[in-house]
Amino acid sequence: MGPNHPDTLTTVFALGKLLREAQSYTESESLIRRALEGREKTLGSACPVTLETKEDLATLLKTLGKPREAEPLLSFVVGARQESLGAAHPATLRCVESLAMALEAMGRHAEAEPLCRRALDSRRKLLGEKHQDYLSCLNDFASLLRATGRYSEAEPLQREALESSEEALGMLHVVTLASLSSSAMLYKVMGQYEKSETLYRRALDGRKAALGSTHPDTLTTMSNFAVLLRTTGKHDEAEPLLRKALAGREAKLGAEHPDTLTSLHNLAALLQAASREEEAEELCRRALEGREATLGGTHPDSLATLENLAALLYARGKYSEAETISRRALADREAVLGKDHPDTLQSMSTLALLLQAMSRASDAEPYLQCVCQRRTEVLGATHPDTLSALQNYGALLHSLGRHADALAACKSVYEGRETSLGPNHPSTMESMDSAAVVLASLGCKEEALQAFRSVAKSLQASLGPHHSATLQAQRHVAELVKRMEERGKAVLPEQNSDPVEARARFAAALRKAESGGTTLARTTSLPEAFLAAFRSFSVTGGEAHYEGMVEARAMIEK
Template identity: 25%
Template sequence: MGFRRDLVASAARCGAALALASITVPAAAQRGNPYDTERPEFAELAALEDRAVGLMSRPQKDAEVRTQIIVAWRALQDAASTTLVDGGAPHPLKHAAGISAASQLYTLGENAQARAELETAIEGLRPYRAYYPAKWAEGLALLGVLMTQDGDADAAWEFVREGYEQYLAIGPVEITPGSLNGPAMAKSNLEFALAEIASRTGRAAESLVYQKASLDTREAALGPTDPDTIASYYGYAGALRRAGRMDEAEKMARIAVERAVAHIEPSHPTYARSLEMLGIVLSRSGRPVEATDYLIRALELKRVHEGPDNLIFAYGIHNLGTILLQRENYAAAAPLFVEAEALFREKQGEGSPYAVGSLAHAAQIDFVEGRPEEAVGRFQALEARLGEDSTDIDMRRRIAPEYVRALIATGATDRALAVATSFRASLLESDQPDALLLRIANTLIARSKAAKDPDATDEAVAQANAIVELLSRRGAARMYGSSSAEIRGALDLAMEIAAIAGDADLMLSAIQLLDASEISAATLRRDARRQEADPRLADAIRALQDANDAVERADGAVLAALLKGRQTEEARAAHAEAMARHESARSHLAADFPAWSSTDADRRDPGLDDLRASLAEGEAILAVMPAYAGTYQLVVDRDGALASATAGGRAGILSLARDLRGDAVTGNGLDRTARALSRAIFSRSVRDRLSDKSSLRIIAGGALASLPFSLLDWPEERGATQQKLVDRFAISNRSGFQAVRRAEPKDRRLARFVGFADPAPFGGATTPQPAEPTRGISSYFDRDGPDKSVLARLPRLEATLAEVRDVARFFAPASSTILVGAEASEEALAQASVREADVILFATHGLVAGEIEGVAEPALVLAAPAGEGGEDGVLTASEVAELDLAAEWVILSACDSAAGMRGGQPAFSGLAQAFRSAGAGALLVTHWQVRDDVAAFVSRETLRNWREHGDKARALREALIALRTDSALPGADEPSVWGPFALIED
């Protein structure tokens, strides 16, 4: 009786709708029921039941209507209490109506009263469950949800599972296609409740089994396009997401959206929630901006059709907050969590798991933003709500890591150790403890001990290495897709320990993993297309992922046995077998698909010794990685390495970096910002390590990848003349930690050149179009690809032909090709002259000012296609990655050509990273829009210098110095003019 539609997503995590179906048939509709209200002696009860069911059928139910519904069920309870059967017992509708009233109490946030009444009603109905199986099952499912919310998740699991078995034992459940068959829906309710409870108690495999069973039951009964069936699809997508099976999760979520759009009115709650779940799934698979779009659309539908003062809206703002959290937009996410927490608490009470979840995220933000005291206050409030004996692993995993670290930061090391130890103990209560969580718990315990006793640091390093080893095996793409905040937090913890211990090997391994997970999003789409085109490849990748999951389960079992003091022989044997299967799957993938370039599934990063050996005298690598709470550094040269943490943490460094970019463009406050950021990055120990170096290879992670390092100062002693970093070093950026390659020397005078200039415009324009204000990439795309009507308004780039010709003068005429107008097309990329060119220059529009995912990506605009079919004239990043290039240089003379995908993705995940994947040796890119005359000067002089001595970083440095001092171009000495150029090379 209204259980699913009335409980509006109560048991779903992250706002997926609760897949508990509405049972609108009378409670005693089973044939042969001696208590059936169709019998004439129960006419009064029938009338009262009809009234309650009628109120339940109202499409919109605010608090006032729900109160009326409760009154109606109470009236039926009272009447049933005085209608005696079986020798003086009250009519069983007393208990059935009690379950219905309790479900309404739950929607109003009266959890304690709802649970108490359910416990009484379920026991009262137990002797009659054969006559009221659907209503009895409804009560079991709801009570299981409430027990879980109250922290009794393990007890809820046993209770509902036992009830499910008893329900099935009543007799076969008939499924009548096309009908809301009460018993079938009750079976689906129980299966969904078991799936949710299993998820909260760490039983991931069981969760998927029951979630799929619930979906199958519902689809067989209701058909594929019923709103309840669609809700089951997005509920199953959520379960797959939590299990890390992102490809399947996206498939299920997209099915839900397609069916909702085709068959449901936008006003129906399932419509918005299907969009919401797809957004959640996309956010975990490398597409946070597309995810945000879906979440915002869903939230607007909820606001219009259901209002802002309800649980549905609370789920929506919580979910949007989680996406912004992943995108590291903490300032926007924090108020959403605060608002959601207040709504959840108002509607569901202090024990609401969703209120706890929202408050946990707010506390996490306090910690990562450098406010440990505020974080501790919120975590303590959470601890009081949950209780020390809570078995809700999902909530503990959200709370414990940051809580422990915030306690350490505030000096409460004893309390930190107690919280970490309690966290591990709760994990060990699970039948299948999560290996990563156990590793994190062990590391938190060791870190807490090391905070009190520095002699315990070695154990902290050992435990941090165990985290890195596990994540290394998992692979970058799966790290990105599973729980990015949790992964970043774990790696941040490892890097913090590495900085404290001065352990450069641990720092390198952790930074490599974080760097790989950040850039992995740039190739996810390409790999997805390859798998779709080759089912054998998809099967091989799935086999590797399944093998890794088995290794992690076995790892968790071994670790749990050790911590519990049990025999480990059997667990170790299972672990060895799982490792053998994993290695077999990896070898099979590498042997059968050698051309497959995965997001590091078969990654083999160089070690510290390999990096050092690849560097020449005077060269050094500087890695600067903002992680989760901190920003960490690694300096590597031929003689050794230095691991450290920057002053100011992550929040302080990124704030200065944002200010520097803004100040460079406006010219206001640049010197002050550059000095502050330079001193944070170049500490005394780092400066000492770099003091005799002339070449600096920079690996910058996250938002720092968009930082023009050449604008920073080299901190000098007080009174000394300040130098810009570009005056002190030849600087190049690197997109990863591969050992430095030394190309075979060749005669650069014979280099071959290809330039793309002034592509034929869309819309057939022959004269320059007026430039429009800066547009986001989404403006140029619709759901079917590039929006040609908008592309037609892009201005012509006739001046680029002069730029390309100016560069081409340095190459022999027979070795130089200029593609202009209609020839500057996507089809031209297949020509041998392009594939074999040593230098390729694209002087065109770059649509990379903002991020677009899914149907649109960072892209270069080439010539408009001559006819229908074939290429569309827009060269996207994923298309670039499929090219086969031999170029030593690719010059992207387009605005923001180093830019990537916003939302935490680094610059090199955009066009630059795509060209690197295509085989380009080095890229000359820009961080913001540049003038045509400046672009031509820098491109020409850089290539001139390179042809003279072959050192690309030095060539760019000399070109920038010449621009500032000798070019005579207007304003050439302004940082906004010379600052945006960057070199990316191996």
């Protein structure tokens, strides 16, 4: 029959599809390309059989992380099917949605959205709201909205996709599992970590059962779940999952596949969170190099790794290189994602922290003000990212000597995290530590010391004795004890007090300080105000508290 006989090509194509289902992607691509080349020669580019082959090759290319190669194939098929079958034909709509997802994978959200809306509206009219193709498209559209930072729009659609899929298709259907995983990701970025964790565990168990432990979709859920565990401070559980996902993706997809690079990026972020910065920087640079080569320098994923590298360099004290990278990440994210996108605000926050570390607090302040305002508007006042921004702003105000404003900010963060994360969560403890620093500056040394001790004890139990946050809290204890002793102040020995009682005392100290019951707030004599500021300076020391003295002197002169 010959290599280009229709029956030969049918066999080649069928074998290629079979290998794709068996996850032998490289061999599958070779065979499907061969079938497409032969069918174009013998049947023509617009033949329905040829179009089916083009679409299948494009689908495989998307799986292989090659959306750039998939896009022209899908665009051709969409055009040809619209002409031959009509814009509303199911085969046309399937390809329209596939094209939208290829564009989304390339970070071209503005082009993807109208295509996805078109496919969704048409499928609703043609198939109804319980059909698997409609529900799959609904899940994709909700994911697209999430990727553009429009969480409030995405949430009701994502909830509808999950509930309807469970009801109409069953718990282990691939569309239901995709909706589970997407829902978990949405609630994670919305800061609803407990709900996200429940959904991720269900999605991971379901995909393992339905698809197997090494299927790309299973590895995606595993990787994303590990990111959530890292975010919630469960590093010991997160690291083996991330390493397993990375190894599985390297074996199945190759070292340069976008999904493999995502696992590399996530592992670097975990190592950074665990204070293993040297290992993290090496992996982060590898991920950045790979993402820029495969996705382009301005792709959202490349910019995410660039942002992480800036934060890593900042943590390692490489401020000059960090500032250059941070400014590039911010400028590119503003251009690609918009000024109000959560990722853009994260870049703005990183740059502000870097400037503050370089003793350029006045340059940093407008950035942090902007981040606090926009995150409150976009995410809400109690979202974890909003609280992080407010804590950073409180630290900046403290460094500028504006202690009353700093205390108000730190108190809000502490109360918000205690409510949302629990009293013993590392982030809650971090907030207590920050508020205690301000209390010490306001003259509440005993209360601050008790808080520092509580934080150090809690963080040692949750993060370990060598974690940077634990070491910082221990350093705060030692520094404050030393300064109190130098001032002739009695230092009470540490007691094994009840954690609930310790938190109650701390909350009372915050209320007292905020209502004006501290040395600085009670002072009515201006010379006394300057002396109080000087005493505050002597407690914690440092250039930042010198600003408080300058402010007090200005009050006296005024």
